Amino acid sequence: MQFARAAAFGLIALGLAGTPLFAQQNVPEIAPNQLVEQMLRSAQKDDGGIVEFRGYVGPSTPETVKLYRTLSLSSYFEIP
DSSP states (O other): OHHHHHHHHHHHHHHHHTSOSSOSTTOOOOOOOHHHHHHHHHHHHSTTOOOOOOSEEEEEOSSOEEEESSTTOSOEEEEO
């Protein structure tokens, strides 16, 4: 009895394996960010046109943002 139940469950699971969980007909199209597209075009024209900063965002003012390099918070970039 348990074998038959397990076999039936296995067949159902196999049948559902190819079925998408969500209807994919109403998937919204995500528009690319214009700033990112502009940066990518600029990078293709000129090597070194883009600099990547990694870190942790700290306090900011209307004029600048602090980007801390590590969690020790001992050094940071002040980005206008």
